[in-house]
Amino acid sequence: MIKKKGTSLFRLLMLVWLVVALACGMAVLSNFQTTQKLPWEPLIPLIIFSVAIPTTVIWLKMLGWQGDSGFVGIVFLLCGLGLVTQIRLSGFEDGLVSPKALLPLPIGFFAFLVGVTFTGGRRGKWISSAGWPAYFAALAVIAVMLIFGRHYRGGIYLPGLINPSELIKPLLVLFMAAFLANRAKAFSETQIGIPTPPLSSMVQLIFLWAIPMAGTLLLKDLGLMVILNAILIVMLFAVSRRSGYLALGCVAVTAAGYGVQIISSNARDRFAVWLHPFADATGKGWQVLQSLSAMYSGGMWGAGIGAGDPRFVPIASSDFVYAALAEEIGFIGCILVLCLYAILFVRGFRAAGLIKAPFERLFCVGLTATLAVQTVFNIAGVTKALPMTGITLPLISHGGSSLIVTLLVTGLITGLSDTRR
């Protein structure tokens, strides 16, 4: 029925490898120019990347996977760009790439393969019954975070800077997919465009949703709350096909934004910085203004990978990685990178649209929305288009746990895009 995509995937990944190798070479050479030293350490992550590509291709072939190879290609390309930025940011400073920066990538690739294996082909059927366990697992993660978590730079982490709250997103998406899949009809009822689902469904949804929301409020993780709500809105829209949910969502988000601003001083600060960054330029506005300075320094063509000065941007390796990237690959490079993201989302939603089973379709929509919402909010925050939300940039930020979970999510989507279903 469908042409085999295996060779095409390999060819795409070879192209991806070429881009990453070029970027890597550029970083090393720039370093040579300033320090007169040719570091060999950046080769290690490049080797990991080079091993991951054939492994993935062989693994997918063994699974008999026939999905969207373009999606996989973009995942690897974005990961590769993130990898190069990571080498460039952490590697040169101490002269070698620290093992801490090296670990997430191989683990992440493994998580990707695990994800594909879970949902690829007909193997993933059992996941549909995992809705409730996923819900309680998410609550358990929140509980663990509340008990053992430590505040660090506005977020909560477990010892060793592990952030399991990343897991909450796919777990809740799984639960919502299972929950909504059975209630598609109930949530599509409307009156004059306004969604009016039956009271019982509404109450159930609000009650079940309020518990994790309360948890995120207690964790003071506003970014997570924003993402989860945005995902919920997207999933409701997907299941009901009523655009009233989108409008309702926009109203709700604006209202919630003002509400949160009253409750939390942290959120208030972020709003103030967003509206008046120069009022406290050296204090609260410093980070975002340094990020914009980096972009301005990059200009149209960029400084070249390794030739910029992203070390002046605070937290350049995780939340503000886009600023570092923008400085080095320029506005042209940014357009290309955002094109990659755009294609990634379109392909994700497209894969979902082609799935017939309602649960898996919703699951795919939710997972893609996770990536899309995070990307939009991160980039908007770094460019000061929206207030900062403290969200990492999927695939390019190497925050450790966030990279692993993001790769798991993309793995799941890759598996779901398998057309043999």
Place this chain on the structure above:
Amino acid sequence: MAEWVNQILKVDFSIHILLILKVLFLIVLFWAVLALFGSSLPKQKMKFNYVLLGWIFCGSLFAVLAYQSTWQLGGMARPEFMKFMRTYNRRENAASQQSLRGPIFDRRGMVLAAPQAGSIWKRRYPLSEAAVHPLGYYNFRYGITAVERASESLLSGLIQDPESLAKSILLKRAEQGGSVNLTLDSRLQKRAYDLLRKRRGAVVIMNPGNGELLALVSSPGFNPQNPAPALRDFKGKPIFNRAVQGRYPPGSTFKIVIAGAALNNGVSPTYNCPPGGYIAGTGHKTIRDSEYYSAQRKEGTWRGWGKINMKEAMTHSSNVYFSQLGAACTGEQLAKVMQSVQIDQEICYFNGSSGDLKCVAGGMPKLNSRWDRAQCAIGQGDLLVSPLHVACFTAAAANRGGLFAPKLNLQTPVQELSQPFTAATAYTLKVMLREVVKRGTGQGIDLDGLDVCGKTGTAEVSGAKDHSWFTCFAPLSKPEIVVTVLIENGGYGAAAALPVAKELLLEADKLGYIKKSRRKRK
């Protein structure tokens, strides 16, 4: 291995490789985007909401991208952002507004001011306080002064016209501002500053043949990287450039101008210089020779110079003679010469891209009465000049009567300002000034083989010690260097200023500014 690679990848070479890599990277990335976009899923009917979701997220991404461009590309249209960048951007590689400020060199290409890594506001001044007055400082808090200010647009490489602005967005922006070459010799500048030993004073060293300023020193100096303490020092006023902004009575050095004025008009009289001095007008102080006072101090008697000519009077710096000469000249004659040596002018000594630097205009005295003219003739009274003015009229005497505009910018063309003295006058002046050094008040500077000509000056200051002047040039046959030294409240001209000028002439000779071949012939 590493050395081998180093050999191949010479820094210049690696820049080219980097550029090629950068272009290649963007092309391959673009290719990859196309390939990933093109490898599509089989065409199948899609439900509307999934297409819409894709569009919504794509739309918001590109809306953010559009907003990003207003900072990344159009940041220069945001004044507040530009101000922030100028202040807090710590990048060295920089865009037009925050580009690396260009360096300032001396005449031999030695660095006088250069950008420093770390901040666009940081600047390195190898001579530090020795050259702070001509160079000025460049400070975020206290502003920009002197040459740094007058060359602002050249040094900072500011882009002003819209065409190059558009170019700067599309292409890489200006990397570094232009450079300025000064006529200063950093070695002479440093030596002169050291010789002043923090005394309040100034030194001007000039080439009379083209007006180039080899040194322009004011003392005390201050650290250009931190002008704050100097700005608060109201007593020593280190911020004040005494060489061009100071106004002092020229004292006996002005006898050069008066003698020149008389000689221009063909007057070279012999006057009786009695010990009792000269009374220029009723109700005014008697003008006496300095020997009268020193004899008085030693309780001896001063017999006066008797009947002397101009040469003798110049040699011994006779106030009695010159006050009579001044009184004998008409007001117009004196004013004409004084205007011709630019006493009443703000002499421009630096033409920069953003403005000129000028010295202060001297104070022209009234020349109506005999007393006024007599006072003027001995450089007292209302007559005030800056050390640069003194250097200028000395240079005119040295250079066959022609005065070249003093210049600090090596790129400025040589320009003849005026002809204060006739060639014959200038020749006579030269011979007289040589006598001063040979057997007169300037004997201390009669350096072997240099044929120094000079004039001491001791300017009376009410209520304080006299200002000490010495202005000279060398060699006699074809003067190549003019040295003017002023030491505030230094006392007698020969005591404080002359030794400084002597050391500077020796230094200039050592550095080759006085040509040996001519000296040997003499």
